[in-house]
Amino acid sequence: MARIVAVTGNEAVAEALRQTNPDVCAAYPITPATELMQRFAAFVSNGQVDTELILVESEHSAMSACIGAAAGGGRVATATSSQGLALMWEMLFIASGMRLPIIMPIVNRSLSAPINIHGDHSDAMGARDSGWIQLWSENGQEAYDNTIQAFRIAEHMDIRLPTMVCMDGFIISHSIERVEYLEDNEVRNFVGEYKTLNPLLDIDNPKSYGPLILTDLYHEYKRAQHEVMTKVRGVILNVAEEFEKISGRRYGLFEAYRLDDAEIALVILNSAAGTSKDVIDEFRERGIKAGLLKPRLFRPFPYEEIADALKHLKAICVLDRADSFGGYGPLFAEVSSALFQVRERPKMVNKIYGLGGRDFLPYHAERVLSELVDITKTNKVRIVKEYIGVRE
Amino acid sequence: MAVELRLKELSKKEDLFTHGHRLCSGCGAPIVVKMVLLASEYPLIACSSTGCLEVSSCISQYTAWKVPWIHSAFENAGATIAGVETMYRAMKKKGKVDKEIKFVTFCGDGGTYDIGLQSLSGAMERGHDMLYICYDNGAYMNTGIQRSSATPLGAETTTSPAGKVIPGKTQERKNLTRIMAAHDIPYVAQASISYWLDLMKKVRKAFSIKGPKFMNILSPCNRGWRSRTDDAIMLSRLAVDTCYWPLYEVENGVTRITFKPKEKMPIVDFLKPQGRFRHLFSPENEWIIKKLQEDIDREWKRLQKESSLQA
Numbered sequence: 001m002a003r004i005v006a007v008t009g010n011e012a013v014a015e016a017l018r019q020t021n022p023d024v025c026a027a028y029p030i031t032p033a034t035e036l037m038q039r040f041a042a043f044v045s046n047g048q049v050d051t052e053l054i055l056v057e058s059e060h061s062a063m064s065a066c067i068g069a070a071a072g073g074g075r076v077a078t079a080t081s082s083q084g085l086a087l088m089w090e091m092l093f094i095a096s097g098m099r100l101p102i103i104m105p106i107v108n109r110s111l112s113a114p115i116n117i118h119g120d121h122s123d124a125m126g127a128r129d130s131g132w133i134q135l136w137s138e139n140g141q142e143a144y145d146n147t148i149q150a151f152r153i154a155e156h157m158d159i160r161l162p163t164m165v166c167m168d169g170f171i172i173s174h175s176i177e178r179v180e181y182l183e184d185n186e187v188r189n190f191v192g193e194y195k196t197l198n199p200l201l202d203i204d205n206p207k208s209y210g211p212l213i214l215t216d217l218y219h220e221y222k223r224a225q226h227e228v229m230t231k232v233r234g235v236i237l238n239v240a241e242e243f244e245k246i247s248g249r250r251y252g253l254f255e256a257y258r259l260d261d262a263e264i265a266l267v268i269l270n271s272a273a274g275t276s277k278d279v280i281d282e283f284r285e286r287g288i289k290a291g292l293l294k295p296r297l298f299r300p301f302p303y304e305e306i307a308d309a310l311k312h313l314k315a316i317c318v319l320d321r322a323d324s325f326g327g328y329g330p331l332f333a334e335v336s337s338a339l340f341q342v343r344e345r346p347k348m349v350n351k352i353y354g355l356g357g358r359d360f361l362p363y364h365a366e367r368v369l370s371e372l373v374d375i376t377k378t379n380k381v382r383i384v385k386e387y388i389g390v391r392e
Numbered sequence: 393m394a395v396e397l398r399l400k401e402l403s404k405k406e407d408l409f410t411h412g413h414r415l416c417s418g419c420g421a422p423i424v425v426k427m428v429l430l431a432s433e434y435p436l437i438a439c440s441s442t443g444c445l446e447v448s449s450c451i452s453q454y455t456a457w458k459v460p461w462i463h464s465a466f467e468n469a470g471a472t473i474a475g476v477e478t479m480y481r482a483m484k485k486k487g488k489v490d491k492e493i494k495f496v497t498f499c500g501d502g503g504t505y506d507i508g509l510q511s512l513s514g515a516m517e518r519g520h521d522m523l524y525i526c527y528d529n530g531a532y533m534n535t536g537i538q539r540s541s542a543t544p545l546g547a548e549t550t551t552s553p554a555g556k557v558i559p560g561k562t563q564e565r566k567n568l569t570r571i572m573a574a575h576d577i578p579y580v581a582q583a584s585i586s587y588w589l590d591l592m593k594k595v596r597k598a599f600s601i602k603g604p605k606f607m608n609i610l611s612p613c614n615r616g617w618r619s620r621t622d623d624a625i626m627l628s629r630l631a632v633d634t635c636y637w638p639l640y641e642v643e644n645g646v647t648r649i650t651f652k653p654k655e656k657m658p659i660v661d662f663l664k665p666q667g668r669f670r671h672l673f674s675p676e677n678e679w680i681i682k683k684l685q686e687d688i689d690r691e692w693k694r695l696q697k698e699s700s701l702q703a
Contacts, residue, residue: 050486061471076479211455213451214452
C-alpha cells in the first residue's frame with residue numbers, strides 16, 4: 001500500500017535514501033541540498049537506517065570518501081548543489097572512471113559569481129561530461145522515484161556507473177507537494193542486496209584501484225566508458241518497467257506531452273516543464289497543435305529516440321536553465337545534434353530562462369509558443385539564442 | 393603470533409610491496425613502504441595520493457601492491473582512506489567482514505603538507521581508525537622538484553632556484569608533525585628509514601592504537617636532493633644525528649624523544665652531501681646556514697623541554 005504524504009522534494013529524496021538504506025553516506029552542507037542530508041542524518045541518529053554517515057570537511061572530500069567507500073564494496077550515496085558539485089568536479093571523473101555506482105541527488109542551483117542560492121541547472125550541466133548518468137526530475141514524486149531507480153541502474157552489473165538525480169533547488173527541494181511513497185519492503189525488494197565487484201575489503205584477493213595508464217591503454221579505457229554508456233538506455237527502460245509494476249508510475253527516457261500530432265513544441269527540463277504543460281493545454285484549447293518534450297535522461301543523451309519524437313514538428317524551442325557562454329544552451333546543443341541526423345528538420349530556437357531562480361511563468365511559455373507559431377507561418381527564425389524573462 | 397621485530401624473523405615475512413616497481417634507484421619511498429608493511433601484524437588496506445610512489449607502483453595492468461590499494465587523486469588520501477575505513481565499519485557491523493583490518497596511507501609531502509592538508513585534518517578530526525604516513529622528501533619530486541611547504545629554507549628547487557638575487561627557498565619549512573600533534577589525536581610520530589627498528593616499533597604501536605594516527609617519515613630523494621643514489625640511508629641518518637629530523641612521538645599528548653644522538657652534529661654535515669644546498673656555502677649565504685642551525689637548535693631544545701616536562 002502506497003502512503004500519500006505532503007512533503008518537500010528534499011524530504012522525499014531523503015525518504016528514498018532511507019528506504020534504499022546505503023551502507024555509507026558522506027555529507028557536507030550546502031543550500032539548498034542541506035535539508036536533504038539533514039533529514040537523512042536524523043534517520044541515522046534514530047537508527048532508522050544502517051548507514052555509516054561521514055560528515056566530511058568539504059564536498060571534495062565527500063566525493064573522495066564516497067569513492068573510497070564504494071571501492072571498499074558497498075552501497076554509497078551523497079547529495080549536493082552548486083558550488084559543492086563544482087568543488088567535486090575533479091572527483092566526478094574519478095568516480096566514473098573507476099566505475100563506482102555512487103548515487104548523488106543534485107538539488108540544482110546556480111553557480112557563483114555573483115553568489116546566488118536559487119535554482120538553475122548550471123551545476124549539473126557543468127558535470128555533464130563527467131561520465132555520470134544524469135536523471136532529471138520535474139517534481140518531488142519524480143525525484144523520489146528517480147532516486148530509487150538510480151540504485152538499480154547504477155549498480156546494474158552491466159553498468160556500474162555513478163548516477164546523479166537532479167531536481168530544481170527551492171522550487172522543488174523546498175516546496176511541499178503530494179508524493180506517493182512506496183512501502184519500505186517494496187523499495188528494499190526492488191533495489192535488492194548490493195552486489196560487490198572487486199571490493200577492496202576482500203583482503204584475500206587484493207585489488208589495486210587508480211593505476212597510472214598512459215598512451216598504451218588510456219584510449220581503450222575511455223572507449224570502454226563510452227561503450228558502457230550505450231547500454232544505459234536499455235537498462236533504464238527495463239528498470240522503469242519493473243518500477244511501474246510496483247508503483248503504477250511509468251517512466252521512459254523522456255516524457256512526451258501531447259507531442260504525437262503536434263506542430264510546435266517546447267523541450268524543457270525539470271520543474272518548468274510542469275508550468276509549460278498548462279500553457280500547452282491552453283494552446284490546444286485554442287486549436288494550436290502544441291506539445292512538449294521533457295528529457296528525463298540527459299546523460300547518456302538519447303539522441304535517436306528524441307530525434308524520432310521531434311522530427312515531425314515544424315518548430316521547436318529548447319529552453320535552457322543554464323548557459324554555455326559563447327555557445328548555445330547545453331540542452332539546445334544536444335537536441336539540435338539529435339535532429340541534425342534527420343533529413344527534414346524542424347526550425348529551432350534556444351531560449352535561456354530562469355537563471356539564479358528567476359521565475360519562469362506561464363506567460364513566458366506563452367510568448368515562446370506564440371513565436372513558434374510565427375515561425376511556422378513565416379518559416380523564418382529571428383534569432384537562434386536569446387535570454388527571456390530579462391529585466392531591461 | 394606476532395613476528396618479533398628482528399631482521400632474521402622479518403626476513404621470513406612476505407614482501408607485500410614487490411620488486412618491479414619503477415621508483416628511482418636509491419629512492420626512500422619504497423623503503424618506507426616495505427618497512428611499514430613488514431612491521432604490521434594486521435592485514436592492511438593502503439591508499440596513496442598522486443605522486444612518485446603512486447605513479448611508479450601501479451601502471452596499466454601491473455601493480456607492486458600485494459595488499460588492496462587505492463589511489464584516487466592528489467589532495468584527498470585522507471578522505472579516500474576514510475571512505476574505505478567507513479565502509480569497513482559498515483560491513484563489520486552487518487557481519488559481512490569479520491577480519492581485523494587496518495588502514496594506512498603513503499603520501500608525499502606535497503599531497504600532505506600542502507594540497508592534502510585539509511583532507512588529512514578532516515580525517516584526523518573525525519577519528520577514523522587509520523594511520524596516515526607521509527613520506528617527506530621535501531619537494532614536489534614527481535613533477536620535477538618544485539618547492540613545497542616541506543622544503544627546507546635555502547634549498548634549491550626548480551621553482552626556488554638559487555639565483556643571483558634569491559638564494560633558493562626563502563621560507564622555513566612547515567612543522568607538520570607539530571600541527572598533527574595539535575590535533576590531539578592518540579598518536580603522532582616522526583621516523584627515519586635509517587633507524588628501522590625505531591620506525592617499525594612506531595608503526596606497530598600506531599596500529600595497536602585505535603583512532604587516527606599520523607607518522608612523518610623522512611624519505612631521501614637523490615634526484616631532488618642532488619645526492620648520490622646510494623646515500624639515502626646515510627643522509628637520513630645524518631638528518632637524525634644533526635637533529636634536523638628528530639625522532640620522537642606524541643602519544644596521547646605526551647611527547648617522548650625516541651632517539652637522542654650521542655653527539656649532536658652540526659647541520660652542515662647534513663647539507664654538504666646535497667647539491668640542493670651547494671650555493672649556501674658561498675659567503676653571502678652564510679646567514680642561511682646559521683639560521684637553519686638556530687632553528688634546529690631551538691626546536692630540539694623545545695622538544696627536549698616538552699619531553700622532560702612530561703616524563
